[in-house]
Amino acid sequence: MRALLVDDEPLALEYLKKKLEYDIGGVNVVGLCSNPYQVVGVAVKQRPDVVFLDIHMPEMNGLELGEQLQAAVPHTEIVFVTGYDQYAVRAFELYALDYIMKPVRLDRLRLTVQRLRERLQEDPEASGKAKTPLFLCFNQLRVQLPGMEPQTLKWRTNKAQELFAYLLHHRERTVDRGTLIELLWPDFDVSRATQQLYTTIYHIRQTLSKAGLTMIRIIKGELEAGYRLTIGGARVDVEEWEQRLKRLEAIDLTNAEEYEQVLDQFEGNYLGEYEYLWAEYERERIRLLWLQHAENLARFYMDRGKRKAAIDVNLRIQRQLPDREETYLTLMTLYDSLGDASSVEEQYWLLATRMRELELAFPPRILAWYEQWKQQTR
Structure with missing residues (x-):
């Protein structure tokens, strides 16, 4: 868990840091802020899971700072820490996760950390995403x-x-x-x-x-x-998709389903409905990321003899990139391995039709494979 601590008293910051990192453990303090005007910038840069925020500071009211944090990093939880209990009602109006009185007791702080862990486990991507556009x-x-x-x-x-x-x-x-x-x-x-x-x-x-x-x-x-x-706390689907893609470990039986989910989240080209030339580079970059991901998944299925699953992935590649010749050949070989001659013929016909539409010659390598296959199946 990543935590940012905010208090105008440096000793209070060090005390809370020690309690979280050493007495409780499992908490990584990514920043200590005694200047309230620097807090939002640090939070945007560090993206902590939680901000422990002192309410009573001389230069800025902690409740006002809490509102700014909610706008800038809405996925981040807020725990208010103060010696003034009259702020409690206002604090919870801000949807703060918790409210701790000073001096901070270890048993009370441990309960707060447990609540934070439970909240973060509700949504591994980041609790609170559903609250943002x-x-x-x-x-x-x-x-x-x-x-x-x-x-x-x-x-x-x-x-x-x-x-x-x-x-x-x-x-x-x-x-x-x-x-x-x-x-x-x-x-x-x-x-x-x-x-x-x-x-x-x-x-x-x-x-x-x-x-x-x-x-x-x-x-x-x-x-x-x-x-x-x-965009404040708003999110962008393409950005989240790419981040999830990059977080994937090497594919194995334990995460193949997540690979499928990431494959399905690609719902079309980046701004694909519009002829914005300025978007073409990003459109192609995202498309190639998806293609590489799809090919990794298809290869995984093929290596493990899951030919029908490999066919399904390659058909999705074909729908997205109909001009990619290699996909037709891959599908022809997969259908052949299943003894499905009619589907091999269909893929050959689809590619031939595509080549005529584009006024291109039929790929010699694929033609040679097809002619050899025809001789073997007579």
């Missing part, structure tokens, strides 16, 4: 609000949708105003294009506000040089 970028740009079905936002214009998608693509980074103008209004003079940009930014903010996405902000850069989209 999720942007869906596989195929079509949509948003899923907590407890609701995914919805497509009602953009004022196609330019507004593309501008938002571009800023989301470059989230947390300032994009130069000239870049945005060149992307969306390349044929306009600078004055007119600038006005169009201002107006479109206004419409995007209105759309986000009406959808209840108040944590999404478009911030004007220094000297009005550009714009930066910050």
Whole structure:
């Protein structure tokens, strides 16, 4: 468990750190903050599971800081620590996990840590994810609000949708105003294009506000040089998918099901429904990650003689990447190993049809395999 400790008294921080790391154990203190104005930045960087937060600090009220933390890192639990019990009701209005009185007793702190462990075990990905909006970028740009079905936002214009998608693509980074103008209004003079940009930014903010996405902000850069989209605690499905993919261990019988789940989560190309040329590099990168993952899973099944499972994975590859010649050959050999001649013929016919549509010659290697197979099956 990763913990960030916040208190204006350095001795109190060291005391709590010792209790958590040595007396209780299993807690990794990733930061000690005595300056409340640095807390949110440290939390965003470290992504702790919990923040132990002193309420009574001279420069900033801990409850106000708790609200800022909830907006910036909503997956992080908050435990308030203070010597003033009149804050208890307000603390729990903020959905704090717990509330500990000073001086901190070891037995009471141990109960809090146990509650934290139970909460984190409820959702290994991170407790609280269900409470935050999720942007869906596989195929079509949509948003899923907590407890609701995914919805497509009602953009004022196609330019507004593309501008938002571009800023989301470059989230947390300032994009130069000239870049945005060149992307969306390349044929306009600078004055007119600038006005169009201002107006479109206004419409995007209105759309986000009406959808209840108040944590999404478009911030004007220094000297009005550009714009930066910050998403607060919102999530992006493609980013979460890639993170889950990278966390996978080498495939074996114990995690093959999780490999299948990650394969299924890829619901279409990145922003695949839109002809955004600027998204093509990312689209191809994500697609290749998925392909590599799918091939690893198919190879695992083939090595263990699970030919039907390998066929299923390769059919999914074929649906996603119909121009990939190698998949047709792999399926032909798998069907042949099962004695399914009609499916071998079907794969040959599908590839031949595809090659004619693309006005390409039939791949010689696959043709040679097919002709040899035909001779053997006569």
